[in-house]
Amino acid sequence: MTDGGGPVRIIPLGGLGEIGKNMTVVESDDGLVLIDAGLAFPRDEMLGVDLVLPDFAYLRRNADRIRAVILTHGHEDHVGALPYVVREVGVPQVWATRLTLGLIKSKLDEHGLIRATELRQIEPERGPVRIGPFEAEFVRVTHSIPDAVAVVLRTAEGTILHTGDLKIDHTPIDGVRTDLAKLGRVGGEGVALMLGDSTNAERPGFTPSEAVVAKELLRILLDAPGRVIVTSFASHIHRLQEVVDAAIESERKVCVVGRSMVKNLNIARNLGYATVPDGLLIKPAELSESPAEDTVILCTGSQGEPLSALTRIAYGDHPTVSIIRGDTVVLSAKPVPGNELAVHDTMNELWRAGARVLHQEIAPVHVSGHGSADELKTVLALVRPDYFIPVHGEIRHLVAHRELAEAMGVRADHVFVGENGACFELRGGVVRRVENVEAGVTFVDGLGIGDVRDVVLRDRRQLSEDGVLIVVCQLSQGLDGAVPPEVIARGFAPEGEGAETLLAEVRERAVGVLEALEVRETKLVQSHLHDELAELIHRRSGKRPLILPVVVEL
């Protein structure tokens, strides 16, 4: 129970009307708690933006009242903004389960923030704990990453349950199921307000179990005549474990390629969330020592990201791995909307290089980590909330979830489809919508891949301070008379004599980047241009304009 600090306000600052950057404020007069602090990846038209975070304006204004961030699980769209919140706003405590803590420790460490906040471990099997002004309890849920939880906050005004992301998988890889009994117990005690994951609310039926994928991966590793290359999300520890298990069963060695994949598997192993026998792993340099049919490569790049391991392998641009005729490549992931063409391009390059490619449209090599309509109905049946706010989804998903809630008996006027910044007040068990708070987006513009300490945060208002630099390049495959890049500076213009010199230098560097590139793939070119020009300008002028590389293919 709370100390009775007046009405409780629930404010989703991200994740409503969109997929990603999930973040919800729950506060009373006695303090503010955040559930999740996620980020989103930019759409193609957001040229020059590396990451998208929720707007921190509301948090900044209430910085002195922030008590803690509670993380439901370790996915980027739930934890990716944490270092920025810690740095920009300040957070006394971060609560998360053991694996999630392992993942964010590494993240905070990279940002030099490991001592900037107190890390507290969530142990769902123990009783309630006090977090800020609320009594918190946790319910284990199954998702596409281990150690995920739903959050129960007991307040003087009523109980709030936030599902986090979940599915109901009766045969999860680690045997840890969504704790339906506990959801039922909490529901039985009375839940005033539930916030529920809507990602798959449109899909009828049940999402298949992860066991389906494990079985298929084993079949593939047993049957493939040569080497197998599997790509998935680096955080999908279960999926990585499935590949490891199938490798053992099929007597293959495993080579892990791609920075985030190596890092996450290490963290999971060290914490006991992944079991990898000694001697199973080999280094890329050792690949040539084993027959192809005795190896499997586990790598990043399931989204066709320009600089990822698989994309570079596909285009013959990877330093240690290249496709051998007879390779089987498994894309064990679904393209995030907007990434389809990049993924198709990668697949075609792989085929061209002599590989066979399996993907989720033609083989059961991926299942979602989010529950479908009948699972969400099951959760609603157990929790029986008085009020309901669908979260985590585009409008179509939120509306579909609203319909499920109504079908399960929640009163139509007790279901709220809001948008980011919508503010809901819980008082004496009654929820009503009050005036919105400020919400929106903050862009992160990283200065070079991996250089995580050196990032720039900017929201729309800040932009004019740093300015914009647009570089227009023409990619003309082996044409005579290719025109040199054009540079437009906006708001950034370094003053005085130095200006022209710097812009000339930028142009020159852009020419250098274009000449040095062997692979003329638009996004790859954009990435390289962005990073090199950002570095040059910062070194010369101390400024960090938003760099927009426009590549015209002619």
Added chain:
Amino acid sequence: MTDGGGPVRIIPLGGLGEIGKNMTVVESDDGLVLIDAGLAFPRDEMLGVDLVLPDFAYLRRNADRIRAVILTHGHEDHVGALPYVVREVGVPQVWATRLTLGLIKSKLDEHGLIRATELRQIEPERGPVRIGPFEAEFVRVTHSIPDAVAVVLRTAEGTILHTGDLKIDHTPIDGVRTDLAKLGRVGGEGVALMLGDSTNAERPGFTPSEAVVAKELLRILLDAPGRVIVTSFASHIHRLQEVVDAAIESERKVCVVGRSMVKNLNIARNLGYATVPDGLLIKPAELSESPAEDTVILCTGSQGEPLSALTRIAYGDHPTVSIIRGDTVVLSAKPVPGNELAVHDTMNELWRAGARVLHQEIAPVHVSGHGSADELKTVLALVRPDYFIPVHGEIRHLVAHRELAEAMGVRADHVFVGENGACFELRGGVVRRVENVEAGVTFVDGLGIGDVRDVVLRDRRQLSEDGVLIVVCQLSQGLDGAVPPEVIARGFAPEGEGAETLLAEVRERAVGVLEALEVRETKLVQSHLHDELAELIHRRSGKRPLILPVVVEL
């Protein structure tokens, strides 16, 4: 049989390693025949390009030998380049079935080319006809447009069969099935080389029948509490017929919205390919006179195209139709890869406006027009070609089709996975690959929507003549100090004093376009900028640079 004009050469100029712009040359020394003349739609990164055509270089060099174009069916990726081929290269005859002729007549007419070529009707039930140097016969096939055919060309060197696009649907809407018996007969007579549609070669099993969609559409129209809005491809006459039939059954009036939908349904009706009772259709202005639950709107926009009817309806930007709470919108199509985000955006806007949206991921409201693996195997089993070239698909589809052919007994070294411009020589029943011919792309840059007579064709070489004009605009939602558009001219630069004036005028017009727009959706802004600036520049300077509108959202 041919007159014996030496070896026959088969050259796919489009459709290999890509979806779209299908075009294949079949020629002997006595003349050249084209099978299909299709176009593709530009990818997002091809800024300022309206359409993509095959490179005409090879056709230009052989213009005097061209005898005819044979069209397998009326889809844009098979007939869209026809007006450009007729205009740029010259084509004595165009052969097509009755509906396909109807559709291209309208197209040629718009381009002022109706008398520039002789239109000949394909009648598959009649015997062989002579087309150029070859004896041609046709086999009816089922596809997502009526009146589609496969093409059999008998030459002195052996018989060639091109499947066109096909599926095996035993319950098609018009009752016209793929003529398996005839495929078997032709196969029995001996087919030296088959070229086969590979679009769905990766998909196991059979593509469901169109009857599945008809049933679901009827169910939706019977059950929907209010108005129903159905969008699909305007050329999918069967699908339109299904909506019409379901409307009759559910006692709803039909309102057709969107230029291409109105046009195609009219053509199909006039030629007897669509049956629409008198009195069923109402005009948009009459919508308000009928109760919502008694109407259905059939409209364009299934791909989220910025200026299409459905997109404008979704964004509240359509002159005559707006969403009423309780509307059910059915997206009876699958997003073409690359269009996913635009389609999702449209769906979310529709939900936001109060509609319920059904789409192919959550309801059986769409099936493909292309046969899956087992259908393609059935065709291979009937035709039993000696040699096989998979066509119509990205590399992954072609390779998958190769595997099907091998599984069905075609010798591995008799299957060729080529690329556009690959040249295959058929001589005495033996096919071998010879040197490639020039192939690539030609861009079409239309001067304003609907202004089809006034288009510019350019390939990479021509570009320098007209130049490029890049307009960088910042879309800053209601921000102070929004910066004016920047204009970069490349190669186009009008000489002398007029240059600065014109560029200033372009900037001014760009400001005007931005100010006038109510809907600040990136692609919509790009379309408007492109069209207005192209018109202005052409009027002032007589030049037609490639216009690249770069819209930066900040």
